[in-house]
Amino acid sequence: MYQDYTHEPFTDFTVEKNREEFQLALKLVESELGKEYPLIIGGERITTEAKIISENPSNKEQIVGAVSKANQHLAEQAMQVADKTFNTWKKWRPEVRADILFRAAAIVRRRKHEFSAYLVYEAGKPWKEADADTAEAIDFLEYYGRQMLGLKKGFPVKSRKIEKNKLAYIPLGVGVVISPWNFAFAIMAGMTSAALVAGNTVLLKPASTTPVVAYKFIEVLEEAGLPDGVVNYIPGSGAEVGDYLVDHPRTRFISFTGSREVGIRIYERAAKVHPGQIWLKRVVAEMGGKDTIVVDHTADLDLAAQSIVQSAFGFSGQKCSACSRAVIHEDVYDEVLEKSIALTKELTVGNPVDDTNMGPVNDQGAFDKVMSYIAIGKEEGRLVTGGEGDLTNGYFIQPTIFADVDENARLMKEEIFGPVVAFCKVKDFDHALEVANNTEYGLTGAVISNKREHIEKAREEFHVGNLYFNRGCTGAIVGYHPFGGFNMSGTDSKAGGPDYLLHFTQGKLTTEQL
Numbered sequence: 122m123y124q125d126y127t128h129e130p131f132t133d134f135t136v137e138k139n140r141e142e143f144q145l146a147l148k149l150v151e152s153e154l155g156k157e158y159p160l161i162i163g164g165e166r167i168t169t170e171a172k173i174i175s176e177n178p179s180n181k182e183q184i185v186g187a188v189s190k191a192n193q194h195l196a197e198q199a200m201q202v203a204d205k206t207f208n209t210w211k212k213w214r215p216e217v218r219a220d221i222l223f224r225a226a227a228i229v230r231r232r233k234h235e236f237s238a239y240l241v242y243e244a245g246k247p248w249k250e251a252d253a254d255t256a257e258a259i260d261f262l263e264y265y266g267r268q269m270l271g272l273k274k275g276f277p278v279k280s281r282k283i284e285k286n287k288l289a290y291i292p293l294g295v296g297v298v299i300s301p302w303n304f305a306f307a308i309m310a311g312m313t314s315a316a317l318v319a320g321n322t323v324l325l326k327p328a329s330t331t332p333v334v335a336y337k338f339i340e341v342l343e344e345a346g347l348p349d350g351v352v353n354y355i356p357g358s359g360a361e362v363g364d365y366l367v368d369h370p371r372t373r374f375i376s377f378t379g380s381r382e383v384g385i386r387i388y389e390r391a392a393k394v395h396p397g398q399i400w401l402k403r404v405v406a407e408m409g410g411k412d413t414i415v416v417d418h419t420a421d422l423d424l425a426a427q428s429i430v431q432s433a434f435g436f437s438g439q440k441c442s443a444c445s446r447a448v449i450h451e452d453v454y455d456e457v458l459e460k461s462i463a464l465t466k467e468l469t470v471g472n473p474v475d476d477t478n479m480g481p482v483n484d485q486g487a488f489d490k491v492m493s494y495i496a497i498g499k500e501e502g503r504l505v506t507g508g509e510g511d512l513t514n515g516y517f518i519q520p521t522i523f524a525d526v527d528e529n530a531r532l533m534k535e536e537i538f539g540p541v542v543a544f545c546k547v548k549d550f551d552h553a554l555e556v557a558n559n560t561e562y563g564l565t566g567a568v569i570s571n572k573r574e575h576i577e578k579a580r581e582e583f584h585v586g587n588l589y590f591n592r593g594c595t596g597a598i599v600g601y602h603p604f605g606g607f608n609m610s611g612t613d614s615k616a617g618g619p620d621y622l623l624h625f626t627q628g629k630l631t632t633e634q635l
């Protein structure tokens with residue numbers, strides 16, 4: 122028997138022992154920086170001349186790892202291995218596949234701080250955020266393993282007296298898993314483990330700025346007993362390897378998490394049927410957000426300010442769930458703004474190795490993009506705090522608030538993916554919901570209110586996949602807050618939810634006449 126699923130607890134960094142252990146893990150990882158990492162295809166380590174250099178975004182001089190880079194030839198090799206391996210892997214019993222996930226979870230749990238330390242160096246995550254990312258990776262392994270134990274039974278269907286009917290869910294085939302850098306461990310591990318536990322084989326293309334932590338995860342899967350060829354590790358250029366595999370006739374599904382732009386590209390390309398292809402590809406795409414916290418005139422204003430600041434600036438706003446719009450009733454607008462500015466000014470920004478509140482943004486591209494939105498914000502609103510960037514060592518940007526932004530401004534509509542939040546004043550709650558819904562995304566949102574009618578109205582009318590009341594809009598927990606949004610936020614899947622594995626299976630009905 123398996124214990125019931127409960128989520129992995131977060132580390133309490135106010136406890137000195139925990140801090141010491143985390144510092145030891147940082148030292149350990151520091152001693153491993155700069156290593157070379159090969160591709161893994163069918164268990165074979167393949168080193169290429171071309172490399173992806175994973176740098177520390179807090180310290181551009183520091184190389185986290187030099188990772189071999191797949192090209193189309195190697196992607197084809199990986200596809201052939203995954204296609205062949207599918208014929209055997211799909212026959213492994215679901216409970217044995219699940220056991221591999223449980224063992225992998227146990228291995229990661231034992232080395233929890235080490236994985237988090239990699240996220241501090243490779244993704245620029247502050248301790249708390251890195252710890253949450255690792256905890257979420259463990260959760261996905263534990264949760265999807267248990268979900269598979271349920272799904273293996275299929276769903277009950279009626280049988281007439283003359284027949285015996287059975288509805289089972291069988292795997293699809295080779296899946297291309299394309300993961301983002303911002304939850305470099307959790308989302309990468311979640312997408313990979315969901316696909317494989319359902320009986321599919323995987324070609325994993327991690328984000329190019331965070332390939333090392335993905336390599337470390339493959340090593341864990343191997344240690345946990347995953348046979349060669351089930352997951353193949355092929356970092357490479359999205360445009361080269363990504364397009365090639367998305368178009369490939371043997372690709373059965375694509376599981377993607379990333380930007381709206383790339384998600385749409387994949388969705389469109391996957392729709393085309395290529396010569397030799399005998400199925401319509403399935404695409405599970407989890408994309409961007411333009412997430413809003415609404416504050417009404419009855420709200421606890423301290424809670425409102427804390428929720429906005431935490432959701433806007435946690436991991437420098439680089440979450441698809443991040444609050445990038447605070448929509449506030451005019452009666453309490455000034456007070457919430459003042460409180461938010463005060464809290465923001467308390468945040469420390471710097472190298473997260475030193476346990477700062479906020480680290481860098483991802484890379485030069487992210488830095489330039491966010492700074493260009495700060496320039497736009499200076500035209501569209503009133504800069505009340507932040508606004509400066511610093512490239513001396515890494516890609517640091519101060520937490521930035523723009524006040525008095527018009528509801529139709531670009532700052533209110535486009536995903537910035539950085540530490541920038543726009544404040545917008547509204548005249549009543551209906552107006553607030555109208556503004557909250559006026560983007561093409563629909564991922565997360567929150568309402569801070571003590572008025573039951575407002576909460577219920579928002580429950581009906583605030584059109585997002587994850588709606589929170591009287592808390593921030595980030596920090597969904599696997600199995601508790603299934604995660605995924607509407608409209609241009611993706612294909613409406615719910616990662617960490619009870620129906621997620623169905624995306625990686627197909628239903629087979631058998632009827633036996635008695």
Ligand SMILES: NC(=O)c1ccc[n+]([C@@H]2O[C@H](COP(=O)([O-])OP(=O)(O)OC[C@H]3O[C@@H](n4cnc5c(N)ncnc54)[C@H](O)[C@@H]3O)[C@@H](O)[C@H]2O)c1
Binds near residue numbers: 300383386610
């Ligand atoms: N909805 C969610 O659950 C969720 C979660 C995390 C991040 N995100 C979104 O992800 C974005 C940030 O992540 P990112 O910058 O890594 O996104 P991105 O779209 O730039 O990259 C995501 C992945 O796609 C790959 N890629 C790029 N071009 C490709 C192509 N032509 N074909 C196939 N793959 C290609 C990248 O190499 C990377 O592995 C934000 O928009 C954020 O909102 C969404």
Ligand SMILES: N[C@@H](CCC=O)C(=O)O
Binds near residue numbers: 304
């Ligand atoms: N699941 C995460 C967001 C993932 C996207 O970046 C959260 O709920 O904050």
